[in-house]
Amino acid sequence: MSIRVVVPGQLYSYTGGQSQLAAEGATLGEVLADLDRRYPGLRFRVVDEHGAIRPHVRFFVNREPALALSCPLAAGDELVVVGALSGG
Amino acid sequence: MEESVLLIGTRKGAFLLHTDAARREWRLTGPHFLGSAVHHMVLDPRDRRTLLLGTRPGHLGPTVFRSTDLGAHWQEATKPPAFAPSDDPKAPSVDVVFWLAPGHAAEPGVWYAGTVPPGLFRSEDGGDTWQEVRGFNHELLPNLREVIGPIPGGPPLHSICIDPRDARHLYVSLSSGGTFETTDAGANWRALNRGVAADFLPDPDADVGHDPHRVALHPLAPDRLYQQNHCGIYRLDRPGDRWRRIGRAMPTEVGDIGFPIVLHPRDPDTLWVFPMDGTENWPRTSPGGKPAAYRSRDGGESWERQDNGLPRGHAWWTVKRQAFCADAGTPLGLYFGTTGGQLWGSHDEGETWLCLAEHLPEIFSVEAATVAP
Numbered sequence: 001m002s003i004r005v006v007v008p009g010q011l012y013s014y015t016g017g018q019s020q021l022a023a024e025g026a027t028l029g030e031v032l033a034d035l036d037r038r039y040p041g042l043r044f045r046v047v048d049e050h051g052a053i054r055p056h057v058r059f060f061v062n063r064e065p066a067l068a069l070s071c072p073l074a075a076g077d078e079l080v081v082v083g084a085l086s087g088g
Numbered sequence: 089m090e091e092s093v094l095l096i097g098t099r100k101g102a103f104l105l106h107t108d109a110a111r112r113e114w115r116l117t118g119p120h121f122l123g124s125a126v127h128h129m130v131l132d133p134r135d136r137r138t139l140l141l142g143t144r145p146g147h148l149g150p151t152v153f154r155s156t157d158l159g160a161h162w163q164e165a166t167k168p169p170a171f172a173p174s175d176d177p178k179a180p181s182v183d184v185v186f187w188l189a190p191g192h193a194a195e196p197g198v199w200y201a202g203t204v205p206p207g208l209f210r211s212e213d214g215g216d217t218w219q220e221v222r223g224f225n226h227e228l229l230p231n232l233r234e235v236i237g238p239i240p241g242g243p244p245l246h247s248i249c250i251d252p253r254d255a256r257h258l259y260v261s262l263s264s265g266g267t268f269e270t271t272d273a274g275a276n277w278r279a280l281n282r283g284v285a286a287d288f289l290p291d292p293d294a295d296v297g298h299d300p301h302r303v304a305l306h307p308l309a310p311d312r313l314y315q316q317n318h319c320g321i322y323r324l325d326r327p328g329d330r331w332r333r334i335g336r337a338m339p340t341e342v343g344d345i346g347f348p349i350v351l352h353p354r355d356p357d358t359l360w361v362f363p364m365d366g367t368e369n370w371p372r373t374s375p376g377g378k379p380a381a382y383r384s385r386d387g388g389e390s391w392e393r394q395d396n397g398l399p400r401g402h403a404w405w406t407v408k409r410q411a412f413c414a415d416a417g418t419p420l421g422l423y424f425g426t427t428g429g430q431l432w433g434s435h436d437e438g439e440t441w442l443c444l445a446e447h448l449p450e451i452f453s454v455e456a457a458t459v460a461p
Contacts, residue, residue, distance in 0.1 A: 044170070
């Protein structure tokens with residue numbers, strides 16, 4: 001059983017327009033690596049070169065904030081990626 | 089018939105303005121990457137086919153896209169410019185791919201990129217994968233941060249100029265840093281800021297910390313460099329290393345502050361600037377709301393105002409450092425984009441100006457190119 005991932009519109013160009021994906025991994029970092037294998041370039045859009053979550057991106061696991069790539073995930077969890085709304 | 093195109097980067101995407109050799113009819117296409125900031129879009133002059141674009145989509149990470157069919161299809165760089173991973177919490181992270189420069193004519197496939205915060209990157213495969221220029225990013229930049237402190241807001245690395253006689257000889261500039269030169273392909277760098285004012289620094293003779301807005305090297309006279317700085321307009325004739333403030337000859341009421349500087353590709357003594365208001369709290373708008381280009385035909389000894397066709401007043405826009413360029417036509421064509429989303433052109437070397445497009449998003453960059461048939 002895999003992890004259900006919901007991505008924002010900003011990432012649809014990578015996912016072929018899909019908003020809901022399935023991914024594997026025991027941590028947020030592993031899930032993003034799995035997604036990047038299938039959707040090349042996606043990870044660098046949400047995480048910088050040092051592994052830090054980009055300032056306007058938020059991750060939620062089962063509706064709780066996930067603040068680091070080490071955040072654990074388990075089969076059946078829901079990961080929501082949010083592109084924060086700001087600017088103009 | 090050869091197709092010419094203006095490559096327009098804006099705060100909300102990229103546009104192309106197409107024309108033919110006569111430059112009478114213009115056709116706007118796009119937007120590409122609507123909603124994403126596009127800071128620079130450049131056609132490779134070596135094959136006149138490969139188009140590179142630096143973009144930062146919304147709040148997501150920066151990247152580079154490539155196209156070989158004028159934007160009908162885009163391919164993202166496999167490895168965009170990025171600093172080496174580090175555990176240091178102060179390590180810089182690329183925020184914007186600000187500047188793209190094709191490499192030397194003898195090095196097909198080589199490109200350079202300048203970023204915000206400042207970093208210099210090189211690609212050897214046509215922009216698909218990028219590596220750090222370590223001598224700049226890991227030797228020069230840390231020392232520079234020690235001298236001038238943290239660089240606020242992340243100013244850009246820009247004006248990557250390559251000596252057409254020697255691929256290993258480069259000049260680069262960074263705002264809140266200055267102009268630097270390498271003669272060994274980026275391993276070692278020396279500051280090149282003597283004679284340049286830095287009114288915002290306590291030491292008027294500081295080696296570094298200056299604020300070049302745009303530096304240009306003349307392709308036919310590569311020992312001649314011009315600079316539009318935060319503190320004036322300058323000229324440097326190598327092997328000399330002291331810039332001379334040619335902006336002193338500008339009208340006092342206009343001043344010599346601005347962002348862009350454009351060189352006539354066939355005449356090293358002819359250049360253009362586009363002044364902005366740098367008084368008091370730095371509005372950075374056209375002085376008095378009356379925009380004008382200024383041309384010098386004697387290497388900066390004298391300047392003439394060129395505003396025929398431009399608004400006569402209440403035009404409070406700015407022309408950014410990458411948003412003024414020349415084509416290769418005869419007579420020379422000049423083009424600039426404004427923060428108000430207008431694209432202006434002249435086909436008589438600035439004597440008269442026409443609005444070629446309007447209602448675009450804020451324009452960051454304009455490049456003129458001729459596409460391979």
